[in-house]
Amino acid sequence: MEHLYIAVLATAMFLWATSKYASQRQRNKQGLPLPPGPKGLPIIGNILDMPVDNQWLVYDEWFKTYGATVCDIISFEALGSRFIILGSLARTEDLFEKRSSIYSSRPRMPMAMELMRWDIIMSFLPYGSWWRRHRKVFHDHFHPNVVDKYNPVQLTESRALLLRLLSSPKDFQLQVRLTFTSIIMKLAYGIQIKEKNDPYVETAEEALRGLAEAGIPGRFLVDLLPSLKYVPEWMPGASFKRMAKHWKEVNGKMGGKPWDDVKEKMKNGTAVSSLSTTLIEALPDESDPRREEEEKVARATAAVAFVGGADTTVSSINSFFLAMTLYPDVLKKAQAEIDSVIGSNRLPDFGDRDSLPYINALAKETMRWQAVTPLGVGHMSTQDDIYDGYFIPKDSIILGNVWSILHDPVAYPDPMTFKPDRFLKDGTIDPTIRNPMSAAFGFGRRICPGRYLADNSLYIIIASLVSVFDIKSPLDSQGKLIKQEPRMTSGLLS
Secondary structure (H helix, E strand, C coil): CHHHHHHHHHHHHHHHHHHHHHHHHHCCCCCCCCCCCCEEEECCCCCCCCCCCCCHHHHHHHHHCCCCCCCCCEEEEECCCEEEEEECCCHHHHHHCCCCCCCCCCCCHHHHHHHHHHHCCCCHCCHHHHHHHHHHHHHHHHHHCCCCCCCCCCHHHHHHHHHHHHCCHHHHHHHHHHHHHHHHHHHHHCCCCCCCCCCHHHHHHHHHHHHHHHHCCCCCCCHHHHHHHHHHCCCCCCHHHHHHHHHHHHHHHHHHHHHHHHHHCCCCCCCCCCCHHHHHCCCCCCCCCCCCHHHHHHHHHHHHHHHHHHHHHHHHHHHHHHHHHHCCHHHHHHHHHHHHHHHCCCCCCHHHHHHCCCHHHHHHHHHHCCCEEEEEEEEEEECEEEEECCCEEEEEEEEECCHHHCCCCCCCCCCCCHHHHHHECCCCCCCCCCCCCCHHHCHHCCCCCCCCHHHHHHHHHHHHHHHHHCCCCCCCCCEEECCCCCCCCCCCCC
């Protein structure tokens, strides 16, 4: 029975891939080339070439291998799915900005969206009216004119982080994650989390592990062959089904439990003001036929704030700690600025930001040096297109290689070195230097709407840490500093 099932599946794969190939050739009437890339095998294409780890670094090397001497666009095909990787800001602006009407959707992601049910997160929704409703509600609460109202919570939690690090510096990664989870739980739900064994934190961490695994298109075979989602869990090779079942349950708890807890607290009058209470108060009456759909959007808005804020900036601060151990002179310059501008009688706050250009440059370089989402989130072309002499097929998966863009040696000379001074001129931020936010938070209409909150968090945490701590590598058994190396994890979030 199993052999018959596999034979039928293999035949279906063959017919599906060949039909896609034939359709593409028929639509490309001018016979235009696809962007350059590795030559694939019949039917399966480049599936054996697709990198599993550090994909952004592999693609960065492919830019140097294929095409002309200066190549910033490559492509490859896997089981009928066309992937196109963009390696420069000019390319991402051409497609995601200037042609945003056809490059703003998301690829179908059966593993993440259909099996794990990450469809609660607007970042993965296809472009259209449903996505626009989510985006508008989120933007209303996080655009740059209102985001400063969250500063008091960010400031309070940054001070709490300093106290926790003072008592347990070896647990700095845990303490940083706790800080950002606490910030976003207060903002999104008005919930004060526990310092240890908090169920909200544990659920979020498990959910984000799943997102990191499934967030890159093509990471699982089911993304290339959606029919595989119907494979029984007991079949050989169907471990992805069991993984998806687990993460689906986790995601349901993550998005549903804190929202339901807030609703219950509002009924008994104990709820703390938050994004959720504001959204719930604005909902139509429960007898209104619009209520179910409106609440679905509202619940998803709180959930995406939670997901976006609980992990992304954590990665940036971990990179900051690493950079300070590798570049002690940078830390000394930052501390000197704090001492000069603020002194030793108080801690920095948001009112100091305009007076701390080196701290701002340090935050920018932290964002640039090791991107949190080095491949961004995939876009999808919704119709055939001709671009720069290349044929771009409908339904192509387009990825902006954020890592390549933020390590462009023309925009950022000596890009592998951590140098905040690159953003300064005559003691102020140099506006002619490319802002890392141009790529670090995505592109075009799908740029992250929570970027202003993240930027504020990054600033106040870095300024606070610099003001009170020296940051050094740990010592080995002989009392010598252990040399650190910048090795990043793979996945959607690095």
